[in-house]
Amino acid sequence: MPEGHLEIGAIVTLEKPEFNRLLVAIQEQGYETLGPTIQDDTIQYNRINGLDDLPRGMTSKQDAGYYRLEYSGHNNYFDVTPGPQSWKGQFFPPRTELLTLYRQNKRDWSAEKTQPNQPPTALIGVRPCELAAIQVQDRVFLRNDLSDPLYLSRRERTFILVANCLHPGGTCFCVSMGTGPRSHSGFDLSLTELNDVFLMEIGSEAGRAILADLPWQPAAAFSLQAAERGFEYAIRHMGRTIPDVERLPEALLNDLENQQYDDVAKRCLSCTNCTQVCPTCFCWDVQEVNNLSGSEVRRERVWDSCFNPMYTYVFGGNTRPNTRSRYRQWITHKLASWYYQFGVSGCVGCGRCITWCPAGIDITAEANALLSEVKA
């Protein structure tokens, strides 16, 4: 057992093979461990039990409307930026049964609410932008006046191990959005993967307790320096940037007739992909499914999208009747009105909407074009 006492905020090193014991230690606390794996030629989050399950040596080539997972032969386990999936589905699943109603007789119904039954889950290898996205969604689903019980129960029972980024992907712009490449708080543990060791930072008591029993070492100065150099490199190698993020809320909301919206409307398909991969988008639809005799009704919540033309259909018409109005709603919400609604940006700079837009529409390019049109 190493000497010294671990505290929240401490940074130590862990030999890479010890990661397997770390996972076991987390599992022993009752958590199911989920992390990045290769599935369907991309990175998807699945159960992991050890280093062997991780996408070692892989990188992802990402550009607007383009994604390829490639083997590049490096020795790192956490060096590949995410695929289309985000952790959003952990707390806000694509389909949730909310309630079932049973008809007792002509007049009376009994209701059965869905009880939260998600096992405690440890999210392994959460990227800084993804942690930021979880925190953004917390503000949406967990408000003082109103919170979503299913989201809350899943969120409460979650352990988060962040993997900081040293090699950002081609569509990443967390630096512009102030969410990466390194997380500073909100995790239980974080790791920075160096050539031979993991640099571990303790973010919570739960994280401290788990790490305390493992053979950690005090972090050597050169390891800390290597990490710093890595972060500097990452900051300089962001795939995308938005130089004037602070200007966005006012600029966008004061210029709703910007011609750029006509331009993007010629390229956008209203296909919904950007909103579905976005880790902070939260539009949903609630639908009721009856059986044939009408004696049983299930109420389900499903992911929906402001790009779904029917999303804003109300009696008598559609409040966003065309792609121009839908794209404008989306980008102004993400980058501007979200601040007024939730106190933060709705975009964390993960780049998913850029990569997974089949038309290759790039939120940073659109934002920059919108800004440049506005008289500064």
Add this chain to the structure above:
Amino acid sequence: MRQNIEVDALARVEGEGALYIRLKDGEINDIQVNIYEPPRFFEGFLQGRYYQEVPDITARICGICPVAYQMSSVQALEAALNITISPEVRALRRLLYCAEYIESHALHIYMLQAPDLLGHDSALSLAKVAPDVVRQALRLKKIGNSLLRVVGGRSVLPWITQTFRWTMSLSP
């Protein structure tokens, strides 16, 4: 004595047809079957289509036995293009075909043919007197459909899975 039996639309057949029987002194004098299923010109509009599309299109010749048409068009293409398939793909195709046999034969025997032999209008009326038999038939049919879905992607007009597509590029 002359008598005619005229059925303008045959029930419980796969497709459409009419039947006319003329009797003379109790003997059959003349039988006519009229298949009035409209022509749809598959052989015509297939010309000029890309070869990968052909099995998807020929499937629509008949929704009850689409695999037969997909299989024959695939074999024709493979013969024409000199493509040999692996034993694994062959086995999967056979499995898909068998799945269709199961579904289609259950449909045919229980839902289309049996009612006639047992003096019923349909399997639905049969279900009133022999519910277990009909339920069992439906179960059998469902097994065929499940297999179709697993191997072919969906039960009606299947074969949308990658397994049956040519991934190689054909160089001239």
Add this chain to the structure above:
Amino acid sequence: MSKPKVAVYKFSSCDGCQLSILNLEDELLDLAGAVEIAFFLEATRRVLPGPYDIGLVEGSISTPHEAERIQEIRHQVRFLIALGTCATSGGIQALRNFTQVDDLAVIVYEHPDYLHVLDTSTPISQHVKVDLELWGCPVNKYQVLECVAALLQNRTPYLPTHSVCLDCKRRGTVCVMVANGTLCLGPATRTGCGALCPASGRGCYGCFGPAPGAEYATTAHLLQSKEHYPGEAVHLMRNFAGYAPQFREAVDALVGGSENEPAL
């Protein structure tokens, strides 16, 4: 209320949509108990006299006789549902609409003069008023059930109309266009199948027809820019639902469409 009388009809089609009803193995007997099946030749020879409360019409109108028969049926049926992509768009046999039917007939038949066909294969709505359209080649059997249940319960059926893309993302299917460069018509195609084709690793070929409000021409242009062979985008759109006006116009709008266009 007495049980509503249901009639099922077939026009130019493959029977697949009717079979989808019979494939409701778990629900079929309940369904037959909830409604009176009054006319459904593929399932029963019992024919009850009309009028009927619900008429499900499979197939397109492609012969003079069919054009007459659909008028009679409209008079018999209170609520008419066009069942499947043949009935809603003209179906695969509507590919004839892009060429001369006589030219096709000589390829197939030795005596084309025996045929009595129309020059075009057209959707039911082009002939009579249709109360509800259920897309799909074939239809999703659960959508059929939902429609019947909704009519029984006197409510609007729940039939979403968004793109196939939304289904892919909900089920966690990786985009075949972005990750593989495979052409996919999903962005312009109506939901209903649950994204079957992309989930099998191939592109959507639009069998549920155009999604209302989608960007058909933009999609067509995008697909054309990613073609693997000239005419691939036209092929995708000019297929099972190719005669649907939205897909037709999108193909017409393709730049250089005429040069790239294959025979059909």
